[in-house]
Amino acid sequence: xxxxxxxxxxxNNSECANYRLPVEITEDxxxxxxxxKLETDDDTSGGSDIGGDIGGDIGGxxxxxxxxxxxxxxxxVVAIAVLVVIVLNSKPIVPPxxxxxxxxxxxxxxxxxxxxxxxxxxxxxxxxxxxxEKVGGIGExxxxxxxxxGTTTIPTAQSSGQTINLSGCTWTGPTSDGKPxxxxxxxxxxxxxxxxxxSEKRTAEKGEYIIGEWKNGHLVQGTLYAKSGKVKEVILxxxx
Numbered sequence: 001x002x003x004x005x006x007x008x009x010x011x012n013n014s015e016c017a018n019y020r021l022p023v024e025i026t027e028d029x030x031x032x033x034x035x036x037k038l039e040t041d042d043d044t045s046g047g048s049d050i051g052g053d054i055g056g057d058i059g060g061x062x063x064x065x066x067x068x069x070x071x072x073x074x075x076x077v078v079a080i081a082v083l084v085v086i087v088l089n090s091k092p093i094v095p096p097x098x099x100x101x102x103x104x105x106x107x108x109x110x111x112x113x114x115x116x117x118x119x120x121x122x123x124x125x126x127x128x129x130x131x132x133e134k135v136g137g138i139g140e141x142x143x144x145x146x147x148x149x150g151t152t153t154i155p156t157a158q159s160s161g162q163t164i165n166l167s168g169c170t171w172t173g174p175t176s177d178g179k180p181x182x183x184x185x186x187x188x189x190x191x192x193x194x195x196x197x198x199s200e201k202r203t204a205e206k207g208e209y210i211i212g213e214w215k216n217g218h219l220v221q222g223t224l225y226a227k228s229g230k231v232k233e234v235i236l237x238x239x240x
Contacts, residue, residue, distance in 0.1 A: 009038025168192040171214075179217030186210045186219075195219040197237050208232070215239050 008022040009029070016034040023031055023038055030037055163172040166180075169192070173184015180186065187209040194202050194210065197218045204210070204224060212222015218240070224233045 007040065009040045011036060012039055173214070176216065180214035181216060183213050184211075186214075194224070194235065195237060197240055198235070202233070202235065210235070 007025045009025045009031075010020060011018040011023055011031040011034065013019060013031065013034045013036040016031060016036065018031055018033050025038055025040065026032065029040070161173070162175065163170055164175065164178070166186075168190045169186050169188045171180045171184060171186050173180060174182035188204045188206060190206050191203060194204050195218055202224075205227070207227035208225060210219065210222040210224050212235070213220040219235065219237055220239055221236045222234075223231055224235055226232050
């Protein structure tokens, strides 16, 4: 014998305790509490079972939780992907630029590592103690004879390779009218502003030194070294 199916209806009386709840349909089809007519499957346009709709609502709640979890997981994945793109596209740190000079005053300790920019040096050097090549108007390969004893040598306005004392520093290199002029080395004997033409007014400490190029007593470009020989900064001022 098959079990008889019990039908349910919905009470639409908002003042009733059975409002919007499934109520067993009696013979008269009314709510047992308020007496209002119950809404049955026959009264709905969809024709779906009321009990089935309630079960579907419960199952739909579980599906909503799953959808929320999937959305959260998708947001986390997108955030991680954006972070990876930002890290990969970040700009690398540019190392300071050093230059290499062929000035004989620069020792192996002062010479920057490979990969630095090489700036040619126009100053000529003495290749032999008795031979001066390509200095001033002397042709290549010509020999400068030493003056005989008792003769007087008249110095020119420009000289090279000498060390002179300046205000707060010493200069080793070529000079013009007593001012640094060319490639050489300036060693600071006290803390002072490196050059009055420097708009940043950078200073050097006692014992630090700069190897670079000067023009009429002012620094054009050079590398500032600490007393230990470590590179501190590359300075570019230019010619005025």
